Every structure is written in C-alpha cells, then in structure tokens.
Amino acid sequence: SWKYVLEEKSPDMIHVLQFPYNGEPPRDRLVENEITTNQDHFVRNHGGIPEVDPSEYTLDISGLVKNPKRLTLADLQNESLFPRQSNIATLQCSGTRRIEQIRQYPGDGDELINAPWAEGAIGTARWTGVSLKKVIKHCGGLKEGADNLEFFGADTYVKKGQVYNYVVSVPWRKVKANEVLLAWEMNGEPLPKIHGFPLRTVVFGYIGARSCKWLYEVRAISGPSQAPVQKKEYLYYTPQVGKQNAMYSNGFSIQDMPVSSAIMSPVDKAQIVHDGHIKLRGWAYSGGGHWPVRVEVSSDGGSVWYEVPDMTTKYFHAWRLWEIDLPVDAEGWLEFCVRTWDNALNTQPTFVRSAWNWDLHVTSSCHRISIYSMN
Numbered sequence: 001s002w003k004y005v006l007e008e009k010s011p012d013m014i015h016v017l018q019f020p021y022n023g024e025p026p027r028d029r030l031v032e033n034e035i036t037t038n039q040d041h042f043v044r045n046h047g048g049i050p051e052v053d054p055s056e057y058t059l060d061i062s063g064l065v066k067n068p069k070r071l072t073l074a075d076l077q078n079e080s081l082f083p084r085q086s087n088i089a090t091l092q093c094s095g096t097r098r099i100e101q102i103r104q105y106p107g108d109g110d111e112l113i114n115a116p117w118a119e120g121a122i123g124t125a126r127w128t129g130v131s132l133k134k135v136i137k138h139c140g141g142l143k144e145g146a147d148n149l150e151f152f153g154a155d156t157y158v159k160k161g162q163v164y165n166y167v168v169s170v171p172w173r174k175v176k177a178n179e180v181l182l183a184w185e186m187n188g189e190p191l192p193k194i195h196g197f198p199l200r201t202v203v204f205g206y207i208g209a210r211s212c213k214w215l216y217e218v219r220a221i222s223g224p225s226q227a228p229v230q231k232k233e234y235l236y237y238t239p240q241v242g243k244q245n246a247m248y249s250n251g252f253s254i255q256d257m258p259v260s261s262a263i264m265s266p267v268d269k270a271q272i273v274h275d276g277h278i279k280l281r282g283w284a285y286s287g288g289g290h291w292p293v294r295v296e297v298s299s300d301g302g303s304v305w306y307e308v309p310d311m312t313t314k315y316f317h318a319w320r321l322w323e324i325d326l327p328v329d330a331e332g333w334l335e336f337c338v339r340t341w342d343n344a345l346n347t348q349p350t351f352v353r354s355a356w357n358w359d360l361h362v363t364s365s366c367h368r369i370s371i372y373s374m375n
C-alpha cells in the first residue's frame, strides 16, 4: 500500500523525509501554473497514511454542539442538505524555506524533528466540499461556551515513545467566516489518499497544519485543543529561546501565514549569460485573508528594487505567481532577492536572522539567491 500511495505523486518529488513521507515538487515546475497539479502538490505527514473505506466512512460532529450527529459522505454530498462550496486556495506549510534557518545557525534549531523544507512546501488547488459552518448549523449550532472546533485525523504518529492521533483546532470565528471547508475533491478529482482521502479540512490563510487530513471527527470545545500538535507544535519563539529554555507556554501559536515570497527560477548558484536582462519567476502569498499588492526584486542584495508589473488583480486566499525581466548590468556573483507587500502593507523581514526561531517555523524573510552574471 505504501508504493500505491507514492504512485499518486510525481516520480521526481524531492523527498524531504522518507518516513513519514514528506515531499516537495521540483522548483521550476511549481510556478508553471496557478493551480498545482495533485501529483506535484507538496505532502506533509506526521505519521502513516491511513486507508479509509469510503463506503464505511463517517464523520462525527460531537462535543458542545446542540445536536451531535454522525454523517456519511453521502450526507455531506447531499446538496439538499448542504450547498456545495468550491474555492481556489493556497496551502502552505509553516516549515516552508526552513532550510535557510538551518543553514544560518546549523544545529541550533529543532531540526532533528523538523523536515528541511525548501521553497516548495506550498501549493494551490481548487478544493470542493461543504463549509463547516453549514454543517455546524445543521447540528443546531454551538452550545454555550464553545468557541473552537477540534479536528481528529485518522493517522497516528509516534513521539518520544507515545502514539498520538493527529489533532488540531481552529477558532469558531474562522469557521463562521466560511473559511473552513470540509473538502472531498482536489482539482476536480477525489482527494488523493496521501492528501487525506476521503475528507479533510482546508483552512484558508492559516498554516497548513490546521488543514486536517483523514478527518473523522469534529468536536466543538471551549478554548484551543490541548492535543500535542496544537499545544506543543507550531509555536513561534523569540530568538533567545532554544532547547534549554523552550517552554510551550512561551511560544506563540501560529495561525495566519504571513506575507512571503520566493524566487523559483533561476535556481541558486546558477551561472547566466545574458544581454542585460535576467528573467525571474516565483510565487508570492499572504495568509490571513490578505493578498500580495507589490512584489519587488533586486539584483544587488536589496539596495535598488524593481517592481513586478501588473499587480492589480486580487488573489484572495491564493498565491500570486509573478515574473519579471530584471535589468542586470553588473557581472560576477550577485545577490538576487525578492520581497512582497500585502494589502495591509505588511512586508517581509530583511534577513533570515531577523526572524530566526528555534522551532524553525515561518521563514518569511526576504528570499535571497546567488547568481553568476555574465553580460
């Protein structure tokens, strides 16, 4: 069954970890299309890949809801019960570009348990399913005191000798905004096994971790989930925090993905013969309901910036692919970089070290590569 699952992915996926399987696509292919193919979409797993029989599948809506219910896939897909919702949305792992933090201070971060992602732990798909808000309404709404929804994934993972289910939560306000989808389709196809078949949550604008795969229960609770993935992982620490003094209570629980971007072509260390212009391509994305309004690139490490043209379209909940012919006069090794501004005028930290954090999350600093220019 292991091999079968890998057959769902492109053969040239870069395996960031072998087990649990974690992979990202080759970088130039990722920015070819606004919609990432299912075969190329990055995969992030904490543990194994459960096999779920769709005919026996049920979803429990439990906890602090007025009328707890057990729903089948047929119930969820019954359009007289729930209107179907379809959204193009970007999914990004908070570990994207972690390799840059590891390189900055090798051995100082928690890299033993964290996969060394490059720029490809991001992808965009058309997700189809029902809004979780509608399903909660169908169950009579929330009881007094409920303000979070906890998601249970059928996969298990082992940490320090203990076996856990994958469990995370999101606040009710996120659900209420119709930004949490229970999705059974990815780009018009049934969800691939490796992406959570038969049902997953897709939480727009949040870190990928909240988009729970192989979902079998949604529980209404008071306060965020106490499960280890929610409470002890995906925390953002100050630069002073390390292995010796990390306390979960000191970490900030990461939800919204901040604005970030990457140059995907050319590749780092490329040597390019050109006639005064070099073509750059990449992605830009901002979570939390924001969208990129300005992408700027530089060939001198960030002294002089050039703006990517035609940035007027609003890409809501989705990334924006960009390209530019950057004027380049200088010869020799140059530092190319990109930074993006979103519609709230947030932009990216200048250097990796500006935002280093020991759990190595959210490497959103200005992305820098070295290019050898031959004019």
Ligand code: MTE
Pocket (backbone or CB within 6 Å): 041, 042, 043, 044, 045, 046, 047, 091, 092, 093, 094, 152, 153, 154, 155, 166, 194, 195, 196, 207, 208, 209, 210, 211, 212, 213, 214
């Ligand atoms: N859901 C379950 N059940 N188990 C997991 O390991 N990984 C999460 C999230 N949902 C995970 C999960 C993380 S950290 C990310 S970034 C996304 O799934 C990745 O989704 P993908 O593998 O479909 O790209």
Ligand code: MO
Pocket (backbone or CB within 6 Å): 044, 092, 093, 094, 095, 207, 208, 209
């Ligand atoms: Mo993730």
